[in-house]
Amino acid sequence: MKFKLFLINFVIIQLGNRINCLKCYECKAKTPNNTCFDPLYEPPPYRECDEENNRRFAKLFATRFHANDKILYDIQNSADYECGVFEISYGVNNTREINRDCFPKLTSIGFCDYMSIKAGLENFNLTRCEVCTEDKCNAKIVEENSADNINGKIYVFVLALICYFYYDISA
Numbered sequence: 001m002k003f004k005l006f007l008i009n010f011v012i013i014q015l016g017n018r019i020n021c022l023k024c025y026e027c028k029a030k031t032p033n034n035t036c037f038d039p040l041y042e043p044p045p046y047r048e049c050d051e052e053n054n055r056r057f058a059k060l061f062a063t064r065f066h067a068n069d070k071i072l073y074d075i076q077n078s079a080d081y082e083c084g085v086f087e088i089s090y091g092v093n094n095t096r097e098i099n100r101d102c103f104p105k106l107t108s109i110g111f112c113d114y115m116s117i118k119a120g121l122e123n124f125n126l127t128r129c130e131v132c133t134e135d136k137c138n139a140k141i142v143e144e145n146s147a148d149n150i151n152g153k154i155y156v157f158v159l160a161l162i163c164y165f166y167y168d169i170s171a
Helices: 002-020 051-063 069-076 111-121 147-170
Strands: 023-025 027-029 046-048 081-090 095-104 125-132
Touching: 023 081, 051 069, 051 095, 081 111, 095 125, 111 125
Parallel strands: none
Antiparallel strands: 023 046, 023 095, 027 095, 081 095, 081 125
């Protein structure tokens, strides 16, 4: 009985760890030949979303996108994340910039909606904005059958099978 409780707790903790630690590609580039623009062949580094991410975004949004206090509060206090990519163009030469990162999930407005509004008020054009909630989903091409995606599903399936068969045997 004790082992059964241990196993169930272990599975719950493992599932919780897999759910809470979203991993997103992280890069920023202004050069179109950079892997951040097209990460198909050489993906950029990725990071686990965490509170440090909120601090970076609050600073970026306060200085670059002139976020109001409500949005900054939302960013700093977010406990949920989404992977995202946005591309902007600005200036006389239409300089392109792309950003892939963990975005704090805003409760007051969607991230891309916010960026669209800011693009209308600021001196840039939002040419692309996408958010997603799966590990490393903010690449240009999301590979549904990538090794990370399959391994995660197999991991959860095997843990569920172990619990199921252990429960049948001990009952």
